[in-house]
Amino acid sequence: EIATSVAAQFQSRSLDGLRVVITAGPTREALDPVRYISNHSSGKMGFSIAAAAAEAGAITTVIAGPVHLSTPDSVHRIDVTSASEMCAATLSLIDDCDIFIATAAVADYRPVSSAEQKIKKTTDTLNITLIKNVDIVSTVAARDDSPFTVGFAAETQDVERYARDKMQRKKLDMIIANDVANSDIGFNSNDNAVTIFSKCGDSEAIAQTSKQQLGRLLIAKIATKVH
């Protein structure tokens, strides 16, 4: 705790006064009052980036899906459940946002309708129809006055190709890719290893390190791009 504070003292206030909004964790899409669809995500990566942004002097807000994490020092937190709620919270902040970092594992699809009462299991099979949720990060990036927008790509194959394609298609300024097929890193792990791809074409691999350290490295990298 003390070591963390001391380290923070030495860190440059590279994002001093900038407003940073970060989404983190999974979302839950209700099928009925007891069942939902979700994604694997502990929220640790997003919370580490939020902590690093606040350390770097940014006015930092984390919009968090259901996670079991305490809020980092000096970070404002908005708790949400569904992708629609996360989208609404994001858009309410985006006019006053310099940097948007989308780490959340947002559900791509939600059930067409959520039953008000618990669905009774009377049949051997159940067909559910899902419709696409609004894509939060591309909605933000598509704005005329878009903030510097950073996305994540959690992939299980062809990581670089998917990541570069996603960055271009969604008009992101930067994308951070990790290979979730490697069970040592990502998801619930405390460590991660990523590759950063920038709009201007450069890329940088960061070897496996703690998510806390990675948060700082990513914020330092982002700071070099926004200035």
Added chain:
Amino acid sequence: EIATSVAAQFQSRSLDGLRVVITAGPTREALDPVRYISNHSSGKMGFSIAAAAAEAGAITTVIAGPVHLSTPDSVHRIDVTSASEMCAATLSLIDDCDIFIATAAVADYRPVSSAEQKIKKTTDTLNITLIKNVDIVSTVAARDDSPFTVGFAAETQDVERYARDKMQRKKLDMIIANDVANSDIGFNSNDNAVTIFSKCGDSEAIAQTSKQQLGRLLIAKIATKVH
């Protein structure tokens, strides 16, 4: 902590030497490596019952889905993810089990197939077909040498009717019903209020109390029925 230990000293060893198996928490049914279907369940009720069973002298095992809870003293724990894994773990213990308490919010259905790679969101809608999982508690209760079997019924309407029907249909010895439409209790709450229905026809309502206290009351009630 001390108060808990002292209370335990005064409690009768009502289940001394009996073998109790408890399922707790949700299960997760994979759609692909990043997406899953699950149920709301913190696992607190099951872990409280496990703690109370161990206090009462039972040799206690909790089979836990993905939860953020520490294991109670003197309780053996088996961690699982899917309903199929929970079923397998249960059946591996059931020959040496005197009391089986099914508190887990087991997913009733799982996707027909789980994609090995992350599903790409290329379409506006997505249809998924789910098939029924094995019903763990009724599989246990249907055995010739079944243990004393206790189920839970989390309902949003007609609680008593559904609970009594479920007890009869699944051949349970006891069912514990709670109304999950009341957001003050159940799920992630530390409190719960339930009604206990027994095979012999009697019922007993327990007003809102802590899950810790409720665990003890339920174990005391179960002890009167197994002796």
